[in-house]
Amino acid sequence: MNRSTRPSNPSRRKAQPSQPGQVWFAHHFYVLFGSLKLLARTPLPNLMTAAVIGIALALPTALYLLLENVQLMSSEWGGVAQISLFLKPELEQGEIDNLFEQLYNHPDISNVRLINPDEALKEYKEYSGFKAALEALPENPLPAVLVIQPATNDAMAIEHLVNTLKQSDKIDIAQFDMLWLERLFIIMKIVRRGVLILASLLCLGVLLVIGNTIRLTIYNRREEIEIYKLVGATDIFIRRPFLYMGFWYGFFGGLMAWLIVSLSFWLLQGPVRQLVGLYRSQFEILTLDVSSTLVLLLSGALLGLAGAWLAVGRHLKAIQPH
Numbered sequence: 001m002n003r004s005t006r007p008s009n010p011s012r013r014k015a016q017p018s019q020p021g022q023v024w025f026a027h028h029f030y031v032l033f034g035s036l037k038l039l040a041r042t043p044l045p046n047l048m049t050a051a052v053i054g055i056a057l058a059l060p061t062a063l064y065l066l067l068e069n070v071q072l073m074s075s076e077w078g079g080v081a082q083i084s085l086f087l088k089p090e091l092e093q094g095e096i097d098n099l100f101e102q103l104y105n106h107p108d109i110s111n112v113r114l115i116n117p118d119e120a121l122k123e124y125k126e127y128s129g130f131k132a133a134l135e136a137l138p139e140n141p142l143p144a145v146l147v148i149q150p151a152t153n154d155a156m157a158i159e160h161l162v163n164t165l166k167q168s169d170k171i172d173i174a175q176f177d178m179l180w181l182e183r184l185f186i187i188m189k190i191v192r193r194g195v196l197i198l199a200s201l202l203c204l205g206v207l208l209v210i211g212n213t214i215r216l217t218i219y220n221r222r223e224e225i226e227i228y229k230l231v232g233a234t235d236i237f238i239r240r241p242f243l244y245m246g247f248w249y250g251f252f253g254g255l256m257a258w259l260i261v262s263l264s265f266w267l268l269q270g271p272v273r274q275l276v277g278l279y280r281s282q283f284e285i286l287t288l289d290v291s292s293t294l295v296l297l298l299s300g301a302l303l304g305l306a307g308a309w310l311a312v313g314r315h316l317k318a319i320q321p322h
Helices: 020-043 044-074 093-104 116-129 131-135 155-166 179-220 221-230 237-279 290-315
Strands: 083-087 110-113 145-150 170-174
Touching: 020 044, 020 116, 020 237, 044 179, 044 237, 044 290, 083 093, 083 155, 093 145, 093 179, 110 116, 145 155, 155 170, 170 237, 179 221, 179 290, 221 237
Parallel strands: none
Antiparallel strands: 083 145, 083 170, 110 145
């Protein structure tokens, strides 16, 4: 008697076919970490390549951070421009008050502070070190001073304001206290532009280094690529591992740059604290935060992808199966 056979497990169902999107992501995931395994086979040469990329990325990053710290430090030490007006000694208190009101209502001036002769003498005794000599004088030689904060930090506008104030017959000397800082800001602007130029050149160097490394890798795997093309593999399929290799080169180069910059600024913290301690400042050195670190790593990875893309697109077409 023939009996119909039934599956041993009636709950078993036919396997559902994989979705195209799942296959695509699975393949990319496999190639991403497969390319990392290929780099791990020759760690020393690849580590040297990542170190070269890291140094190239660390130089502009460190210079940019250094400029930010200098600007922050200069702002803390008096980044707000001030004009000191030394009044003529023969002025009466009423004339000083009238001048104060005029300057207070001036549209180009945001704040005015009056230092009378007694306050000026007290401050000078405290900070000059000539307290005994000043006490021996028969009368106070210091005039009243008006300290003005301009409404803008533009150097040309402040210079025009100073020249206007000098024309007053009640003002003996008009001194722009922040002229040195304005010169420093101009120098920093020039250096900042130089850093951008240097960063552009070094990024170009990173592209060339990664492109040359990928070119050598393609040359070493030439026979394997020819076999892939013989069995019908597309250029997109063959290109993918090399692109991810460029990604890893750039990523590890960015990681190396982060280590170099972080270590360098950690070594600078001790001397900087000693310097700011002399000025009784609470300044803390600015280092790479989380967002800056992510930008650095992402920049390195994108440069790696770009360099690999340029190299693969050029050299892969030249390889044809015999």
